[in-house]
């Protein structure tokens with residue numbers, strides 16, 4: 001025999017736990033600098049309009065253009081991005097006196113109509129950034145889609161995929177999150193986070209972005225680097 005339910009004092013509350021830190025800031029792009037940058041990128045891409053797969057956007061990291069930070073046309077922009085990356089680390093709680101941020105790789109992505117960038121993450125890096133040089137915020141030229149590492153709220157692994165339920169959609173089961181490109185928008189996110197570029201569905205818009213990979217190490221003058229944080233590269237020994 002079942003007794004009567006215990007009375008409740010208030011409704012069930014669900015609390016969000018463990019948020020992923022997506023940094024966003026709108027940069028003011030100088031029109032003249034932007035024109036010079038776009039011209040430089042067209043030149044760097046040359047005649048290749050894609051990665052080996054014609055449906056995949058042209059990405060500099062696969063085409064020997066992975067040090068855009070050394071190009072003078074991009075130096076001020078990279079400085080700005082790096083400043084925001086430092087602020088992002090500060091908000092996460094990193095002690096700037098004990099951590100050094102290294103820009104490891106910086107490459108352009110030029111996505112023609114119909115092209116995509118497949119789902120991936122950046123296992124070589126710790127912090128990733130992307131800044132858009134085109135896009136109107138509508139998402140027409142291809143949103144950046146992020147996926148969580150695991151969908152723990154689906155409780156039963158795989159159930160959030162759908163196919164007739166019995167699990168419907170809710171705010172607690174967001175399978176991904178899309179961010180629409182807008183010229184000047186800068187995003188900062190953990191490099192381990194899976195992401196992809198959805199198809200550029202704008203008929204005549206070239207989707208242009210610059211990706212950056214950062215690595216964290218201890219300071220060069222730190223005599224006792226923290227556990228799990230790599231010593232500064234100047235203290236490494238090539239063998």
Ligand SMILES: [Fe+2]
Pocket residue numbers: 120121122195211
């Ligand atoms: Fe990426």
